Amino acid sequence: MSFKIITDSTADLPDSYVAEHDIIVLGMTVTVGDDSYETVGEGRLTNDTLLAEIAKGKKVQTAQVNSGQFLEVFKASAQAGEEVLYLAFSSGLSGTYQSSVMAREMALEEFPEAKITVFDTLAAASGEGFIVEEVVKLREAGHSVEEVVSQLEHLSTHLQSLFMVDDLNHLALGGRISKAVAVMGTMANIKPLLYVDKPGTLQQAGRVRGKKKALNSLIKDTLEGMDTAYSKVIVSYSGEDATAQEIKACFLEAGVQEVEVRPLSPTIVTHTGAGTIAIFSMGRNPRA
Incomplete structure (x- = not known):
């Protein structure tokens, strides 16, 4: 595999697809009333639970993926010698992309030879997922990160x-x-x-x-x-x-x-x- 693909839980990718294509998915956090829930992994928040709580009048809010979460993943990839491409939730809707940029800079200070590319999809939900799936096809066709990025602007803007x-x-x-x-x-x-x-x-x-x-x-x-x-x-x-x-x-x-x-x-x-x-x-x- 030429590079690792990272995205976040807003991409709405099916679990089976994520596992099949070895994609790293970082999760947003959702707060419902006084309780906080993760959106990836075991025990993650489901829509049924969320909508039931909303119907009860519970206050809900979201928190972006923070730079510490990105730094942990970027450093692990650098130590493993893996090139990574992070496809981000739209910067127009969240600060997650900015967090990834900060984490990339911190990771490169410790691992200056690391190959870490972040790309703002300017998309949300399965729109973001749509772009991720197109990138998977390009990777499987043997394209490099540089070649993928050259096509990403067209995919994102269209x-x-x-x-x-x-x-x-x-x-x-x-x-x-x-x-x-x-x-x-x-x-x-x-x-x-x-x-x-x-x-x-x-x-x-x-x-x-x-x-x-x-x-x-x-x-x-x-x-x-x-x-x-x-x-x-x-x-x-x-x-x-x-x-x-x-x-x-x-x-x-x-x-x-x-x-x-x-x-x-x-x-x-x-x-x-x-x-x-x-x-x-x-x-x-x-x-x-």
């Missing part, structure tokens, strides 16, 4: 990440919209359509009345913007997966060759709540 949040109150708690707008929007059955922009931040693309219309809009926008060279879509959800499975069927009927359904990670669900749908694909054009 990734389409479209979201529909069912519960406006979570956007209000996160400061994305005002509480007044959340109340009025809920009463009017308004569903905000969101996307991840070029700097990797979450932006509102529009508002649609009714969940069905909102989901149809996400499907339509995804299909219209897709790069046919990447006939792959990942549909992510929080709560029940029935809606996500219906969306998968729509994409398969439209001719998309590969469609996967995955749960959103607790880190993301903390900020979006239940009923969120996110659709990830590779676009023909760079994101705005």
